[in-house]
Amino acid sequence: MLQPQYIRENKEEIIARLTRRNLDAAAIAENILRLDDARKEAQMNFDNAQSELNRLSREIGELMKQGRKDEATAQREKTTAMKEQIKGLEENMRSAETALFDLLATVPNAPHASVPAGKTPEENEVVRTVGEFPAMSEDALPHWELAARYKLIDFELGVKVTGAGFPFYINKGARLQRALINFFLDAATKAGYTEYQVPLMVNADSGFGTGQLPDKDGQMYYVTEDELYLIPTAEVPLTNIYRDVILQESDLPVKMTGYTPCFRREAGSYGKDVRGLNRLHQFDKVEIVQVAHPDKSYEILEEMVNHVGGLLQQLGLPYRLLKLCGGDMGFASALTYDFETYSAAQKRWLEVSSTSCFESFQANRLKLRFKDADGKTRLAHTLNGSALALPRIVATLLENNQTPEGIRIPECLVPYTGFDWIR
RNA sequence: GGAGAGAUGCCGGAGUGGUCGAACGGGCAUGCCUGGAAAGCAUGUGUACCUGCAAGGGUACCCAGGGUUCGAAUCCCUGUCUCUCCGCCA
Numbered sequence: 001m002l003q004p005q006y007i008r009e010n011k012e013e014i015i016a017r018l019t020r021r022n023l024d025a026a027a028i029a030e031n032i033l034r035l036d037d038a039r040k041e042a043q044m045n046f047d048n049a050q051s052e053l054n055r056l057s058r059e060i061g062e063l064m065k066q067g068r069k070d071e072a073t074a075q076r077e078k079t080t081a082m083k084e085q086i087k088g089l090e091e092n093m094r095s096a097e098t099a100l101f102d103l104l105a106t107v108p109n110a111p112h113a114s115v116p117a118g119k120t121p122e123e124n125e126v127v128r129t130v131g132e133f134p135a136m137s138e139d140a141l142p143h144w145e146l147a148a149r150y151k152l153i154d155f156e157l158g159v160k161v162t163g164a165g166f167p168f169y170i171n172k173g174a175r176l177q178r179a180l181i182n183f184f185l186d187a188a189t190k191a192g193y194t195e196y197q198v199p200l201m202v203n204a205d206s207g208f209g210t211g212q213l214p215d216k217d218g219q220m221y222y223v224t225e226d227e228l229y230l231i232p233t234a235e236v237p238l239t240n241i242y243r244d245v246i247l248q249e250s251d252l253p254v255k256m257t258g259y260t261p262c263f264r265r266e267a268g269s270y271g272k273d274v275r276g277l278n279r280l281h282q283f284d285k286v287e288i289v290q291v292a293h294p295d296k297s298y299e300i301l302e303e304m305v306n307h308v309g310g311l312l313q314q315l316g317l318p319y320r321l322l323k324l325c326g327g328d329m330g331f332a333s334a335l336t337y338d339f340e341t342y343s344a345a346q347k348r349w350l351e352v353s354s355t356s357c358f359e360s361f362q363a364n365r366l367k368l369r370f371k372d373a374d375g376k377t378r379l380a381h382t383l384n385g386s387a388l389a390l391p392r393i394v395a396t397l398l399e400n401n402q403t404p405e406g407i408r409i410p411e412c413l414v415p416y417t418g419f420d421w422i423r
Numbered sequence: 424g425g426a427g428a429g430a431u432g433c434c435g436g437a438g439u440g441g442u443c444g445a446a447c448g449g450g451c452a453u454g455c456c457u458g459g460a461a462a463g464c465a466u467g468u469g470u471a472c473c474u475g476c477a478a479g480g481g482u483a484c485c486c487a488g489g490g491u492u493c494g495a496a497u498c499c500c501u502g503u504c505u506c507u508c509c510g511c512c513a
Contacts (some may be wrong), residue, residue: 043473047482054482057494061441064493072493079493246470367470377470 001104001364003131004036013375020117020326024405028107035100042096046089053082058296058393105214109361111297111326114337118325124338125325130309131318133342134400140345142177143395144276146402147173150422155276158352165266165274165281172422176397177284179416180390184286184311188387189196191259191307193288199418201228206240211332211358221263229262234287235384236383239362242291247370247378253300254291259284268292277349285392290383291368296337296359297381301357304385305337311388314412317341317396320349337385341392350392355385 005031007014018025063072101239116125147153152173158166169177189195207229212220221230231237237257247254262285266274273279282395288307292300305321312319325334333356333405340349360379363369401408406423414420 040473043482047473050483051481053493060493064441076493083493245466369470 001361002032002107002110003360004032004100004104007032008036015108015115017115018107019182020111021329022119023108024047028103030098031103031299032107034095035103039093039096039100040091041054043095047085049082049086049089050259053079054084054401056082063123064281083214096380100130105208108215108329108331109211109334109358111329112348112359114323114358115329115335116323116325117227119327120325121328123325124322124328127323128339129320130313131316131342133318134344136344136400140399140402142161142276142345143305143343143398146275146398146407151328152176152398152422153277154155156158163281165279167277167280171416172419175395175417176413176422177390180388181284181286182416183255183413184350184387186260187288187307187314188257188258188288188310191255191288193255194255196234196238196258197232198231198239198258200263201226201227201238202231202236204242206236206243207238209243210236210317210329210362211365212236215331219265219266228257231260232258232264233262233285233384233386234258235289238289238384239291239384240366240369242368242380243307243366245381247291247368247369249293249370249372251381252291252293252370253296257286258289259286261285277395280391286387288385288387291363292381292383293370294378294381297357297359301335301337301355301383304355304383304387307389308339308355311341312341312352315393315410317393317400319352321397329412330356332356332361334361339388341396345398345402346395350393350396352396353386353388355387358382358384359360 011029011033015025015029018028019122029309031340056075060075060079063069063075080160098118116123118124131187144155146155147155150172151170154168154170155164157168158164160352161168185195201223204227204322207220212229212232216232220232222228223230237260238258241256242254261282263282264280266279266281277283288304289299290304309319319339319341322338322340324333326340329336334355337353338351339349339353339355342348343350357380362382363379368382369377372378397410400414401410406421409417409420409422411420
């Protein structure tokens with residue numbers, strides 16, 4: 001959530017940044033400031049009236065103590081009208097607060113100054129492309145056919161037991177999943193991230209804290225009976241650990257990692273995008289999260305990008321790094337890098353990681369703060385990244401590593417799989 | 424799921440209608456003391472918002488939300504959570 005105070009002091013900057021999201025930023029900024037002014041005035045009126053009532057109450061207490069009953073009663077009569085008035089003023093204040101909050105809650109984060117303008121994914125900026133594209137023969141198979149041939153994944157069984165987008169992984173397919181999860185978790189802990197195993201359902205406060213609510217309400221599975229949301233990413237429970245927390249500056253950066261299944265309704269997806277492992281309702285992911293000092297957050301974003309790039313390199317997967325344009329960025333992000341691996345048999349790029357800096361946008365919602373060197377309480381910055389999401393890694397791995405003799409397992413995974421070929 | 428007890432500041436723990444943002448103790452910070460430390464002594468130690476150039480002033484917050492009252496941490500109602508006992512159970 002943006003801070004009215006910041007908008008007031010840096011209006012031109014915020015408007016310029018928000019404009020990259022293709023919004024009428026000036027109108028939004030004006031509206032926020034107008035509602036904030038109204039809120040201040042309403043609070044002032046309420047505070048003053050309340051202050052007067054408090055003063056009278058103290059006076060009555062004093063008179064009672066001294067036994068001056070008549071005077072106390074006279075004063076008490078004065079309060080009746082005041083209470084009525086205060087009630088109205090309080091309602092004004094609350095509705096002014098609500099109006100401001102409701103607007104702020106739906107305004108996305110202001111993109112970083114370096115974010116390219118643009119409306120569609122085609123306008124994302126390619127930062128770099130790494131690795132060799134494998135030479136594929138014409139009869140190279142897409143991963144869903146390889147998965148069937150080697151009996152690694154059963155999509156139809158998933159449809160039977162649950163529905164589309166909930167595959168079964170079997171045998172070496174299952175073992176490969178487990179190997180990737182362990183490989184990613186080990187890499188993260190080696191890089192200094194503390195491993196967590198987290199709840200897979202969260203309450204509405206947590207959903208709000210990281211920005212999924214109200215923005216992505218329809219995209220999360222919701223358990224009505226208990227008013228809980230299935231997590232769409234480990235980011236939600238991990239980051240919310242620090243909701244309503246004030247850290248010491250020396251605690252920063254906080255580095256956390258966790259493996260979880262992720263649940264996404266993916267309402268509105270269709271066609272080749274959802275074929276095979278390309279888009280699932282349930283998938284596995286290892287996430288890395290950091291809580292950072294505001295001065296260090298972009299440095300840390302680079303560090304996280306390097307971590308993710310390192311994983312892809314070890315897996316021997318060619319990838320490109322994208323800096324997302326304003327139109328393609330998530331609601332809460334100030335700057336997002338996507339990693340896409342090149343899936344040789346499908347001849348397309350598949351997103352396998354999204355790594356973002358949220359600046360203080362989430363922290364403001366979470367009330368995640370720290371005490372700086374001067375003892376001042378300030379909002380921290382939050383970051384996170386997929387490191388990595390499994391299904392498309394598996395898709396690319398199967399496709400790119402297929403040979404007439406079977407599918408070759410990358411060296412770095414062999415200690416985890418216990419086999420080096422799928423035949 | 425049933426019965427009971429409880430929820431107070433960084434922690435422990437008072438407070439059952441009036442000046443309580445909250446006694447007392449611990450912790451922590453700063454100062455004095457010391458060669459240095461410990462002990463001792465002194466002072467300080469929440470968050471948010473409003474107002475003010477500032478010093479300061481105001482409002483709210485004692486789990487959450489309602490209510491009673493001139494006035495609520497204290498009384499009433501609802502909810503949440505924790506603990507104990509019973510039941511059920513991987």
